[in-house]
Amino acid sequence: MxxxxxxxxxxxxxxxxxxxxxxxxxxxxxxxxxxxxxxxxxxxxxxxxxxxxxxxxxxxxxxxxxxxxxxxxTRAGLEQATRLPIAARHAGRFRAAGIERVADLGCGIGGDALGLAGLGIRVHAVDADEVTAAIAAYNLAPFGDAATVAHARAEEVDLTGMDAVWLDPARRTAGHAETRQVASGEWSPSLEWVFALLGRIPGGVKLGPGFDRALIPDDVEAQWISADGSTIELVLWAGALARDGVRRAALVVRGDDAWELTAPDDSPDVDSRELGAFVHEPDGAVIRARLIGEVARALDAGMLSTGIAYLTSDAALTSPFVSTFRVREQLPVDTKKLAQALRARGIGTLEIKKRGVDVDPAVLRKKLSLRGDEAATLIVTRVGSKRLALLADRV
Structure with missing residues (x-):
């Protein structure tokens, strides 16, 4: 537009x-x-x-x-906007910290500002793009004077009277339709400016889940968030918005339910063990937060293979932080023999999961020529240098 x-x-x-x-x-x-x-x-x-x-x-x-x-x-604004249920959870943290006024710097179409205003927090939303700022103003109009919008660069905003900031640096080229990602050195505002600001005033900054961990400051809480199975963002919380003793967090949201795993630092992985009756795939937020070890210890599970994010156990325990599969049997890895084995079992619907191997599930599914009325999950991975194909069922 x-x-x-x-x-x-x-x-x-x-x-x-x-x-x-x-x-x-x-x-x-x-x-x-x-x-x-x-x-x-x-x-x-x-x-x-x-x-x-x-x-x-x-x-x-x-x-x-x-x-x-x-x-x-705008098309680009919608793609980059925070989902409203997640924005409401962010806003809840501001409210729990006693924050009353927030500057939303890089507000986009106003998704996070809607969450803040919806919880009674006064918000001043700012975007450097004129069309985007105008759209944010329209979307926030129902809140009246409690939500104001300005067309300005984040670096130019007077923060006098603000209790905290929320930042979403532009990580893509300017535009309202097709855009492309840019290197972190080209973000607007710059990471250097963002982190310096968070050193002076409480706040949070929304980043991509694959953000370089080496760039995360030591004095912030890093919270990775997944929603309905997709890891969608990383938020760095600073000042009064960072929880005491928490430097790593994985928030898992499914529908209206949410679970969170927290730790003071990265969690060491557990040792590997022989394949058990169950295989567990940690949620993407847990993997990104490097808290697989926390989940493994709760499930009394071991790594299926060192360095690969699959756990295995014999106990029939489940967790909101993993997808759990009951192992039926081990099948041949060779594609032709694997196809024969699946046809013999009448498997016509197959979910394919893979880690640690160079396999394209779409290509493999086509080669398998599936037919039958049964459904199952195929887990393709490796243990050491040996490939492994496991027929399993979701628990």
Missing amino acids: DIAELTALLTPEGLRLLDEIGPLDNTDDAARAVSRLRAAGHSPDLVAGVVGQARLRVRAAAKFGPFAERMLF
């Missing part, structure tokens, strides 16, 4: 059309809507803005639920 489209959209006519057109689920629906609106005499900018937003609202429902129906987006 460019400024001309946004200007046309932010009118009574534009917003009325957007509400009337409803969700557009696919390109055919969008094409028909374009033809209908153009035939009615609406300008190209208005048509592009309305149809684009109707498409984005459909996609945004996964992150913002029913709130998406009354929000505006």
Whole structure:
């Protein structure tokens, strides 16, 4: 979306059309809507803005639920926005720390600011991009003076009167549609500026889950977060927002439920052991936080192989921090023999998990030519230099 489209959209006519057109689920629906609106005499900018937003609202429902129906987006802004349930959890930490006013520096379309304002925290949201800031202002308008928005660079914001900051440095090239990731040295604001600011005022900074651990300051809490099986972000908490004695945390969210594992530092891995009755795959947040050892000790499990994130045990224990599989049997690793074994067992639906081996699950599935009514999970990994194929069932 460019400024001309946004200007046309932010009118009574534009917003009325957007509400009337409803969700557009696919390109055919969008094409028909374009033809209908153009035939009615609406300008190209208005048509592009309305149809684009109707498409984005459909996609945004996964992150913002029913709130998406009354929000505006850019494609890049939606991709980078924090899911609203996660933003609410971030906001809960600010509220628990007694924070009343937060500067959201790099607010994007306003996802995290919505979480803060929704919990009664006054927020001043700032974005360096004019269109994005305008969209954030629209999305935060229901909160009135409790949520203000400015078009400015984070480095230029007067933080007088603010109790804390929330930062989401731009990690991609500028734009509202197709963007690309840039090196950490090109982030805006820079990491050096961000970390210096967090040394002066309490706050949190949202980063990608694959952020270089060597760059994490020693005096912050690093919290990796997964949602519904995907590791989505790393948040570094500083000052009053960092918990005493916690430097590593893994927050696992599934639907409305959440579990967290914390530790004062990386947790040493446990020793490897022989394959047991169960294999456990740690959640991505647990792996990123290097807390596999904590989970292993709770499950009385060992590493299936040193350096590979699979655990094994004989006890039928489960944990929200792992996916657990009951091992049926070990199968041949050779693709032809593996296919024969699966057909003999009537396996037609197969989930393929792999770690430590150069296997493309999509390619392997095609080569297996599966057929049958049974379902199972295939775990392909290695123990030392030996490859291993395990037929298993999710617990």
